[in-house]
Amino acid sequence: MRPALLALLVAAALSPSLAVAADETPKPKTTQELLDASQPSDWRTLDPADTLYLELASGRVVVELAPDFAPEHVGNIRTLAHEGYWDGMSINRSQDNFVVQWGDPAEEGQPRKSLGSAKTQLPAEFERPAAGLDFHALPDKDGWAPQVGFAAGFPAARDPAGGKAWMAHCYGAVGxxxxxxxxxSDGTELYVVDGQSPRQLDRNITLVGRVVDGMELLSVLPRGTGPLGFYEDAAQRVPIEAIRLATDVPEAERPKLQVLRTDTPLFDAVVESRRNRRDDWYKRPAGHIDLCNITIPTREPPAADAP
Structure with a gap:
């Protein structure tokens, strides 16, 4: 038998088994399938000492503070919230594709509310030493930093050569x-990024945390018509009912929110599921993901996992 004919016959005999083997290749799990299979140890409960509740007429915005990156600011914010500094104030700015900002609406030169026992001035906390920070780097390059990833549960960047790390201005970041x-800065004027990630602000302003729940309440606010999106008419301002530290709220009134840990194999798999989408709709995996395009999932724990 000629070699060429023999090769054809062998290929024909093997092709059904090869097809079966190909069909048996496990299909990559979607993000939701990965989360559905998660274990209680893949999640962490928010620390009440590092959790703020921004109470609006439309609902509650939950902010997780970042003492690992801005300890002086976080300490002042805790004091301000505990003493009710923001209660009765307002959201005064909503700039399209940028930020929402709140604080004392008094015009420059007018008397402003006392800070109580909080500090009137704080050091700039634009970056911190990278040493001692458990940093989980992404595999892809970033245009704003030598390395990006997650640290202490927050999107972050790092300069290994310079030995510095800092939080990144991703959607939901609070500065x-x-x-x-x-x-x-004294921590009284806070803003939330609600547009395209303004990474040019990294290391130019102190980030103090990020919104983990309730961003939809901020992103839909009417845009201010004044410069930088400030409301020109006081009637346009959005009243703040209260900003409270979770430790000052009865436990029964605290939402039982959990955040996906960013230092686990599951989170790595979640990142990869977003980095290379293999859902049936996608025809070409991207092979790349931007730091600020990775959403850290939150949930209310299933009844079986609740403490």
Missing amino acids: AGRGMAADS
Whole structure:
């Protein structure tokens, strides 16, 4: 028998088994399938000492503070919230594709509310030493930093050569407004990123945390018509009923929120499921993902997992 004919016969005999083998290749799990198979150890419960509740007429916005990145600011914010500094104030700015901001609406030069026992000035906390921070890097390059990933549950960046790390201005990031001087923030003027991630602000302003629940209440606010999106008419401002630290709220009134840990194999798999989408709709996996395009899932724990 000629070699060429023999090769054809062998290929024909093997092709059904090869087809079966190909069909048996496990289909990559979707993000939701990975989350559905998660274990209680893949999730963490928010620390009440690092959780703020922004109470609006439309509902509650939950903010997780980041003491690992901005300990001085977080300490001041805890004091301000505990003493009711923001109660009765308002959201004064909603700039399209940028930020929502709240604080004392008094115009410059007018008397402002006392800070109580909080500090009137804080050091700039734009970055911190990378040493001692459990940093989980993404595999892809970033245009804003030598390395990006997650640390302490927050989107972050790192310069291994310079030995510095910092939080990234991703959607939902909460920052402390300042003046021209780097150390001119006192933590009273807070903003939330609600547009395209303004990473140019990284290491130029102190980030103090991120919204983990309730972003939809902020992203739908009417845009301000004044410069930088400030409301020109006081009637346009959105009243703040209260901003409270979770430790000052009865446990029965705290939402039982859990956040997916970012230092587990499951989270790595979730990132990969978003980085290379293999859902039936996608025809070409991207092979790349931007840091700020990775959403950290939250949930209310199933009854079987609840403490």
